[in-house]
Amino acid sequence: MVKYNLEPSESILIQSTGVCEGSGLMTAFTDELILTNMNIIHVSKGLFGNTKSVRKYPLNQVKIINGEAQASMGKSTNGIPNLQIYFTNGQLSFKFQSSAKKEIVKYVNGISKVLIGRESNLVANQFAIPGAEIVAETLKDTIGVFKGTLGIKSKGKAADEPVKATKKCIGCMSPLTGTKGQSIRCSYCDTDQIL
Structure with missing residues (x-):
C-alpha cells in the first residue's frame, strides 16, 4: 500500500x-x-x-x-x-x-x-427483485389462510408469545393490564375478571 x-x-x-x-x-x-x-x-x-x-x-x-x-x-x-x-x-x-x-x-x-x-x-x-416483497407477503397470507382452515397452529415465537391487554375494571373503571385471557383481580375493588 x-x-x-x-x-x-x-x-x-x-x-x-x-x-x-x-x-x-x-x-x-x-x-x-x-x-x-x-x-x-x-x-x-x-x-x-x-x-x-x-x-x-x-x-x-x-x-x-x-x-x-x-x-x-x-x-x-x-x-x-x-x-x-x-x-x-x-x-x-x-x-x-x-x-x-x-x-x-x-x-x-x-x-x-x-x-x-x-x-x-x-x-x-x-x-432487490422487483415485486418480490409483494409476492412474499401474498404467499405468507395465503399459507396463513390454509393453516387456519386446516386448524394448524403456527410454530414460532410470534404464536407462542403472550398478547398484552389493557382494559378498565368492570367494577370501578380503574385501568388493568396483563396478558390477554388472564384472570385478574382489581387491586382497588377486588373484582375478579378476565382480560
Missing part, C-alpha cells in the same frame, strides 16, 4: 488493492483505491508495483441527486461489476480483482455515509 499524506482533518475509511480504472478489457489490477472522509484517491501503479501517479478526487464534487450520492454499481462492457462515481465535472469507474460486488458496496455506502449521512438506497435497490 502506498503512503499518502493526509490532510490534518482527513482519515482513511476504506483502502483496496487489486483495482483498475476504467472499463477496458485488457487492464491489469495493479492500482490502489482509497476512500477518505474528504477524497477518493486513485494510486496508479505499474506491473512491477512502481507508483505511476496519485490522483485525488474531492468527495464534495460527487453529484447528489434526489438525496442520493451518485456512486453506484454498474457493469463494464464485458459484464464485470464496476464502481461508478459521477462528479459535477465527469465520471470515474473502477473494477476490483476479487470480491468485486462486496468491495463496490463498501465504497458506495462509504461515499453515501460521508455525503448524506446514511447508506445508499441505490445499492439496496440493485439487489
Whole structure:
C-alpha cells in the first residue's frame, strides 16, 4: 500500500488493492483505491508495483441527486461489476480483482455515509427483485389462510408469545393490564375478571 499524506482533518475509511480504472478489457489490477472522509484517491501503479501517479478526487464534487450520492454499481462492457462515481465535472469507474460486488458496496455506502449521512438506497435497490416483497407477503397470507382452515397452529415465537391487554375494571373503571385471557383481580375493588 502506498503512503499518502493526509490532510490534518482527513482519515482513511476504506483502502483496496487489486483495482483498475476504467472499463477496458485488457487492464491489469495493479492500482490502489482509497476512500477518505474528504477524497477518493486513485494510486496508479505499474506491473512491477512502481507508483505511476496519485490522483485525488474531492468527495464534495460527487453529484447528489434526489438525496442520493451518485456512486453506484454498474457493469463494464464485458459484464464485470464496476464502481461508478459521477462528479459535477465527469465520471470515474473502477473494477476490483476479487470480491468485486462486496468491495463496490463498501465504497458506495462509504461515499453515501460521508455525503448524506446514511447508506445508499441505490445499492439496496440493485439487489432487490422487483415485486418480490409483494409476492412474499401474498404467499405468507395465503399459507396463513390454509393453516387456519386446516386448524394448524403456527410454530414460532410470534404464536407462542403472550398478547398484552389493557382494559378498565368492570367494577370501578380503574385501568388493568396483563396478558390477554388472564384472570385478574382489581387491586382497588377486588373484582375478579378476565382480560
